[in-house]
Amino acid sequence: MARSLSGEVAIVGVGETPVGKVPGKSALWFNAEATRVALADAGLDKSHVDGLLTGTSFVAPFHRMSVAVSEYLGIQPTFSNTLEVSGATAAASIGVAAAAIHAGLAEVVVVCCGDNMLSGMTRDLAVKALVSSRDPQYEAPFGLLVPTTFALTAQRHMHEYGTTREQMAQVAVTMREHARRTPGAQMQAPISVQDVLGSKPVTTPYHVLDCSLVSDGGVAFVLTSAERAREFPKPPVYVLGAGESYTQEHIFCAESLTTTGARISSERAYRMAGVGPADMDVAGIYDCFTGTVVTMVEDLGFCAKGEGGPFVADGQITFGGRIPTNTHGGLLSYCHPGIPGGFFHIAEVVRQLRGEAQGRQVEGARLGLVHSLGGGFATNATIILGTERKA
Amino acid sequence: MSGPKPLPPIDDDTRAWWEGLHRGVLLLQHCRGCGHVQVHQRAMCGRCLGGDLEHCPASGEGTIYSFSTVYRPPSAEFKDDVPYTVVLVELAEGPRMLSTLVDAPPETVRIGQPVQIVYDRVTEAVTLPRFRPLASGAAPP
Numbered sequence A: 001m002a003r004s005l006s007g008e009v010a011i012v013g014v015g016e017t018p019v020g021k022v023p024g025k026s027a028l029w030f031n032a033e034a035t036r037v038a039l040a041d042a043g044l045d046k047s048h049v050d051g052l053l054t055g056t057s058f059v060a061p062f063h064r065m066s067v068a069v070s071e072y073l074g075i076q077p078t079f080s081n082t083l084e085v086s087g088a089t090a091a092a093s094i095g096v097a098a099a100a101i102h103a104g105l106a107e108v109v110v111v112c113c114g115d116n117m118l119s120g121m122t123r124d125l126a127v128k129a130l131v132s133s134r135d136p137q138y139e140a141p142f143g144l145l146v147p148t149t150f151a152l153t154a155q156r157h158m159h160e161y162g163t164t165r166e167q168m169a170q171v172a173v174t175m176r177e178h179a180r181r182t183p184g185a186q187m188q189a190p191i192s193v194q195d196v197l198g199s200k201p202v203t204t205p206y207h208v209l210d211c212s213l214v215s216d217g218g219v220a221f222v223l224t225s226a227e228r229a230r231e232f233p234k235p236p237v238y239v240l241g242a243g244e245s246y247t248q249e250h251i252f253c254a255e256s257l258t259t260t261g262a263r264i265s266s267e268r269a270y271r272m273a274g275v276g277p278a279d280m281d282v283a284g285i286y287d288c289f290t291g292t293v294v295t296m297v298e299d300l301g302f303c304a305k306g307e308g309g310p311f312v313a314d315g316q317i318t319f320g321g322r323i324p325t326n327t328h329g330g331l332l333s334y335c336h337p338g339i340p341g342g343f344f345h346i347a348e349v350v351r352q353l354r355g356e357a358q359g360r361q362v363e364g365a366r367l368g369l370v371h372s373l374g375g376g377f378a379t380n381a382t383i384i385l386g387t388e389r390k391a
Numbered sequence B: 001m002s003g004p005k006p007l008p009p010i011d012d013d014t015r016a017w018w019e020g021l022h023r024g025v026l027l028l029q030h031c032r033g034c035g036h037v038q039v040h041q042r043a044m045c046g047r048c049l050g051g052d053l054e055h056c057p058a059s060g061e062g063t064i065y066s067f068s069t070v071y072r073p074p075s076a077e078f079k080d081d082v083p084y085t086v087v088l089v090e091l092a093e094g095p096r097m098l099s100t101l102v103d104a105p106p107e108t109v110r111i112g113q114p115v116q117i118v119y120d121r122v123t124e125a126v127t128l129p130r131f132r133p134l135a136s137g138a139a140p141p
Helices: A027-042 A067-074 A089-102 A123-131 A146-162 A165-177 A193-198 A263-272 A288-301 A308-313 A330-334 A341-354 B014-024 B074-082
Strands: A009-015 A051-054 A078-080 A108-116 A201-203 A216-225 A238-247 A282-285 A367-374 A381-384 B027-031 B053-057 B062-070 B084-091 B096-100 B114-123 B127-133
Touching: A009 A027, A009 A089, A009 A341, A027 A067, A027 A108, A027 A216, A051 A067, A051 A089, A051 A123, A067 A078, A089 A108, A089 A216, A089 A238, A089 A341, A089 A367, A089 A381, A108 A341, A123 A146, A146 A201, A146 A288, A146 A308, A146 B084, A165 A193, A165 A288, A165 A330, A201 A308, A201 B062, A216 A341, A238 A263, A238 A341, A263 A288, A263 A367, A263 A381, A282 A288, A282 A341, A288 A308, A288 A367, A330 A341, A341 A381, B014 B027, B014 B053, B014 B114, B014 B127, B062 B127, B096 B127
Parallel strands: A051 A078, A051 A108, A282 A367
Antiparallel strands: A009 A216, A009 A238, A108 A216, A238 A381, A367 A381, B027 B053, B062 B084, B062 B114, B084 B096, B114 B127
């Protein structure tokens, strides 16, 4: 029997700031305010927090972000780190927090992430900041827009499996429908497949409405051991599985553009939890672009390789479908403040498992998956969450 | 235009590669230990970790593995270039590399299309490798 943290740690608090356009606040505030709300949700005073993990900020690039956030909150943790695996930081941070608690490095860990890419920098600067994440020798001189790395994978998926732009566009339409059920979502106006197809091209096959938002926002979680979890006011949500995969740094070094490390990270998470994709009631899947979700529903095991296009087009990722996904509206319509974006998927799955997703609740949801990814599928992390200590 | 485009900050791993390109030669690293061929310049073989690598000229030919035509520039310096097509080229020798196409209208670009390297001298010191469709019949640069 492999060593495992499955069922040993629970999420006992979740908090969010307002999202979308939220001017007049700093990147640190988005971290700290979300943490304040999460602590209130857990009914916990900040003096009990002995660990803090966060991700990086584009607007406020502190060398020690987690330490700066702790200072802002007036806490002095004895376990802290800033994780940096781009989009995958979200799910990865929950795994790291759970491991730290299970190993006895900390008892109460705050995982938070916030940034204000919409109000804290111009759109051009935000795009440029993202470009700076690409390789300065092999990629940047060629005008590689970050979305272009993902566009290259989508183009290849269309070529290998006959996936269509219409099928991918349905992901954007579904996410918008979900956002319309979610109070505070950044985008509320309904859109159609034709709207997506007719929006301005960005980097083919992606047009503006195939691409995620630029937002302000912060989100935080409080985690502690399963033994202590029942002392808290809200129903605990247990970490049942966690897996990661890092397959390459450069897109030109990727072995495949259409089968990704998500297959490895999810297999590890499923195995740790003792479950499979058919057991999942709800999912959060990193939807930085429409086609990303198409590839992910395949690699996460919700449908066979190559069938992601028809799967998303047939309503399988919405209410009543096989796996309701991003019921808050995702990065495409709820918000995408950069690195924090994927953390909102976790918050939504926690709410679904608590039965708190009013107006969009997946009835009886007991098991949920969250998958985060980044860097043109360079980084992948999956977690399995559940309402019981054993799946 | 608003300022120069980003130039590669050449380092000890990549100097020979960039100097080769500037002379009009695409140099791939061949591992004398295990035979692995790599585009990604390293002082060791990415497969066997051996340090005995030889730079050998490549044919400069390959096929388009994937592509994306960029309409929204990543920064103002690229504004006058759009639309331009970013390509992942699978070289005849095996590894892939990232570049942009020249002499190829966006609507004509296809996965699997044969391409040939073009050496684009962008400054006195730097030459960027670009690719041109082989069958397009376009005039030489």
